[in-house]
Amino acid sequence: MTTVQEADLTEQVRRAGMRATPGRVAALGFLSSHPHSTAAEVHAGIAAQLPSLSMQSVHNVVNDLTEKGVLRRVDVPGAARYETQTGDNHHHIRCVVCHRIEDVDCVTGEAPCLSPAGSSPMPVLLSADVTFQAVCSQCVDAWQAS
Ligand SMILES: [Zn+2]
Numbered sequence: 001m002t003t004v005q006e007a008d009l010t011e012q013v014r015r016a017g018m019r020a021t022p023g024r025v026a027a028l029g030f031l032s033s034h035p036h037s038t039a040a041e042v043h044a045g046i047a048a049q050l051p052s053l054s055m056q057s058v059h060n061v062v063n064d065l066t067e068k069g070v071l072r073r074v075d076v077p078g079a080a081r082y083e084t085q086t087g088d089n090h091h092h093i094r095c096v097v098c099h100r101i102e103d104v105d106c107v108t109g110e111a112p113c114l115s116p117a118g119s120s121p122m123p124v125l126l127s128a129d130v131t132f133q134a135v136c137s138q139c140v141d142a143w144q145a146s
């Protein structure tokens with residue numbers, strides 16, 4: 001990681017009103033190059049840089065960064081994934097075989113891009129989390145054969 005990028009990451013954490021601890025900066029750096037990683041993947045990815053950082057600390061770091069809007073949490077079956085692309089209401093498509101996740105553009109371009117059929121039991125609608133279940137090109141042959 002170059003010094004410039006590290007300065008940018010530090011600035012991003014500070015702008016969110018948080019102290020730029022080494023764990024926060026490293027987790028953000030890892031996720032900006034490895035979107036949709038789980039907390040365990042972040043932990044493994046920054047272990048060389050910060051060998052003393054525990055799994056629990058990484059959980060705290062990604063939770064704090066998500067709460068402050070620096071990260072977005074993607075709730076998919078299995079462990080939650082995290083990414084740095086927060087503002088655009090994009091959706092996800094997930095391969096049901098290998099579980100890889102890719103970004104897809106929002107269905108209509110802005111939140112909420114879906115509304116409940118019929119009348120909503122709640123007056124304020126914020127967003128719709130859409131995850132398309134799919135089979136990716138690497139898995140499709142094996143999947144069709146099974
Ligand atoms: Zn796949």
Ligand SMILES: [Zn+2]
Pocket residue numbers: 035036083085090091092102103
């Ligand atoms: Zn995404």
